[in-house]
Amino acid sequence: MATTVGNTEISAPVTTLRHRPGRWIDNWNPEDPVFWAAEGKAIARRNLRWSIYAEFLGFIIWQLWSIVVVLLPASGFTLSTSESFWLISLPSLVGATLRFPYTFMVARFGGRNWTIISATLLLIPATLLGFVVQDPQTPFWVLLIVAALGGFGGGNFASSMANITYFFPQKEKGWALGLNAAGGNLGTSVAQLAVPIVVSIGASFSLGLPLAGWMWIPLILISIWGAWKYMDNLSSAKADFAAAAAALREPHLWVLSLLYIGTFGSFIGFASVFPKLIADNFPEFSSFQIGTASLSFAFVGALVGSLSRPYGGRLADRFGGARVTIAAFALMIIGSLALMTTVDAGSFWTFIGCFLLLFVAAGIGNGSTYRMIPNVFAARGAATAGDALAVNTQRKGAAALGLVSAIGAYGGFVIPQVLAAAKNASDSYVPAFAGFVGAYVVLLLLTITIYAIPRATLAGHRI
Template sequence: MTTTVTPSTTDAAAPPPTTAPAGTSGSVTLTHRPGRWIDGWNPEDGDFWKSRGRAIARRNLGWSIFAEFLGFIIWQLWSIVVVMLPAAGFQLTSSESFWLISLPSLVGATLRFPYTFMVAIFGGRNWTIVSAGLLLIPAVLLGIVVSNPETPFGILLLVAALGGVGGGNFASSMANITYFFPQQEKGWALGLNAAGGNLGTSVAQFAVPIAVTIGAGATLNISLAGWMWIPLILLAMWGAWRYMDNLSSATADFAGSAAALREPHLWLMAVLYIGTFGSFIGFASVFPKLIADQFPEFSTLQVGQAAVSLAFLGALVGSLARPYGGKLADRFGGARVTVCAFAVMALGALGLIWTLPLQSFWVFLGCFLVLFAATGMGNGSTYRMIPSIFAARGLARGIAPGTPDAIKVQRKSAAALGLISAIGAYGGFLVPQVLNASQLSTGGYTAAFYGFVAAYVALLLVTLLVYVIPRASLAHQRI
């Protein structure tokens, strides 16, 4: 008989809860040290959580979301800046534009690995200040280099690569918030944290065209695309310094990460996450260019003195759809929802291929929004599958809950969540480069979208065969 594994997604996102200090009768005694360090943090103590813990955790969550939101903005800033460079006097080939769009994703995905451990090494508050401060570098340099159309392409590429520091912020921000909340509230907190970050892409693509065109007359104030975020970055640094805390209980789990890397399902889920999250961030970054290439008259719409790009709708829809993918996964199983997501993604890509000859922007936009919604749902459902898989693997090996071996399984699952999120972000580099290769070899994007359809069908079949059909290696559990 097939049963369902329903561990909390967040049970696997942190080390097992600690017990209250001896001699305190369940109460928690916090020790505050200079530098806003807190000793003795135990959110699993109900009395402490209600009286003091929740307020402290929510204060840290709010500033973490704000800093991560700005990280996503800087990470994806070049996605909208690139389409404005020709109007500012830059002469770039289409291939060069794709590299400016995709390189920040490559750097950001790579930085997610070390960023995962920075909170444990330096403290959550301290690293939030540092990681937010690093955003100033690509923001300032972007404002400088785009002001001169004679800037060499190599310099533009270097500055775009530096924008990848914003992509690493997701890993450290999620790791930090994990330690603040009790198991029953981690899902809510991490969901808000992730959604707040993802929305940064949409806000950048909406706000930048308005900022660089309003009041600019016949020219573009394109340097504002970088300068406009500096006050907000400084505010995030000040807020982290003034209101966030470091927890001495936050520790790096290098052993758990090493064990997770030896688990075959980690690599399989990483491929699935490239298909879902990688497609989301990849298409979000390249969507403004695709609109400019296929429907230049709709690249920006004039609203009074400001120009507005509708490209922001893609990232917005995908970001808002993600929590619903997680909710449906809780009810029906993550694997089933992921299969449906890949099916809709394949249909959305086919719809683009079939309707592109119609040269209807609104049909093009509609197909893409369906694709974005499906990637968002798939983000939530695939992420939900990870703790279920590790829990099922533990059951298949006869590991009883609450034992030391079960704790090791939880640590592996927690490490896998971070590693898979990092690997999945490489899709933000792969998607634009596949489109680039298609354009260089065929002169259009149809071949690339046929490739995406084939990939989504293949990933659908893998999910169906490995995770939907009950298997002894997963204790016949529903994933």
């Protein structure tokens, strides 16, 4: 018996799913085109929708303190510059670290089961935040612990991306992972937009700042329910520790990680400090009143950075990842240089324009650098084809995606700490941006030298 897919007649599917209790699925094979068209695509897309939603909430909780810190002084809290930036940066440090174990949790527990667990963990920082911000006398170490727990949301990216990888065929992984990543990144922008509005309206009902945490609890409960009811576990999802170990021994993994710190790390780092920088340098523009609601302009930075990420991947497909990444770093150098002259100059709209350029460039570089990873490992596979001990190229490339995403997220900790050090040392953020310019120049030169110029170690390929 044959089935027609498009204009091609294909034999009957060799894939027959077996469903077991707990929504476990055996014999999953998305590379079977007949099975994929008849049954697999609908299942995969259903899981993708709920994965995006859960990851979106993970990013919200991960970056919640970026906007809460700005609202604390109005509630009677007195924090030093260092304390404020620790509250902003510690969730990124914890989240980046959690991405390593989270990468393997899907294979251990199942994608549906781990989504339920990881979403449930988000209830802890969301609930505790609502309690600790009620009393201005709350010790700083308590605030720091609750902020650190927000790192649970940062780990969700790794497990969510790993889970979706198993569901889709090779030809559709890029599209699915791009949607999953973009949906998560938007959580930062939504948190910075929604929290000031809800907190200011809630103040009229004697609630106020605690709502910054509690407002997300119903949405988290929906994600837990959705994962339980609509997502699936794949028995074919296996942790590839051998590939991860082989990828860690590959020098290019560490070079790509540096580039990803410069792109994604810059995006998440600048997104987390943007509300604080506006409040410090332009307090009169920190919020806008619309009726009884307060609106922060800071959400625009994370928004444009998130929306520009998919274009980075598309441009990389057309022009090559190295060329697009080089252009992104060049724009980030221009943006940082411009900020050195405007951050203390008192021109808010010039400051915003320069920062938006930085966000767009970081978003594009984020997408292009991530797209470079499988291409680099494919080129390395071609260059070492004679090595009988080499781990399969595709397996190493897949493992590298998770490892690079984890290492790159540490930029979300580094950037706020550099800004805090500059502010404490010179009462200005200008030295920090000078340091960022230097770092981006080094990363640009690395990209040119290693990936834009054909090299024997990459089988003569230009990435």
